[in-house]
Amino acid sequence: MSPRQSGCTISVETAPLEIVADTLPLEIAELCYFSLSEIQSGNRLFRLREPIVVNLERHDELWVCEYEPLGLLGHGSSDGDALQALMDDFVVAYDGLVQEDDDRLTPGAQLLKEKLGEIVFASLSWGSM
Numbered sequence: 001m002s003p004r005q006s007g008c009t010i011s012v013e014t015a016p017l018e019i020v021a022d023t024l025p026l027e028i029a030e031l032c033y034f035s036l037s038e039i040q041s042g043n044r045l046f047r048l049r050e051p052i053v054v055n056l057e058r059h060d061e062l063w064v065c066e067y068e069p070l071g072l073l074g075h076g077s078s079d080g081d082a083l084q085a086l087m088d089d090f091v092v093a094y095d096g097l098v099q100e101d102d103d104r105l106t107p108g109a110q111l112l113k114e115k116l117g118e119i120v121f122a123s124l125s126w127g128s129m
Contacts, residue, residue, distance in 0.1 A: 036054060044124070046123050
């Protein structure tokens with residue numbers, strides 16, 4: 001099996017995160033899987049009940065990071081930018097859904113709210129929001 005087919009797996013236990021995929025040969029760095037136990041965006045930190053596995057792919061000069069079970073997607077000019085965009089998307093989804101009344105949400109949004117509630121163990125913030 002070639003490196004292109006096998007991808008790579010990196011476990012990330014803390015945030016913020018520096019990704020080293022840019023230093024790998026392109027054929028290895030085209031697809032990676034990251035296990036995240038925490039999500040950080042700005043002054044927010046989410047500790048997860050269990051790590052989630054996100055895909056990180058390189059398409060020419062664009063990096064794309066995805067967590068398909070929640071429909072989260074981030075992209076950027078570097079691997080770090082793509083992962084940070086995904087984490088920012090996670091926070092927006094969490095903030096927009098978790099405190100909302102179910103009767104104001106579509107069935108799909110209610111399901112996403114439920115999944116987010118199941119994933120997040122603790123939400124921490126510091127400084128001004």
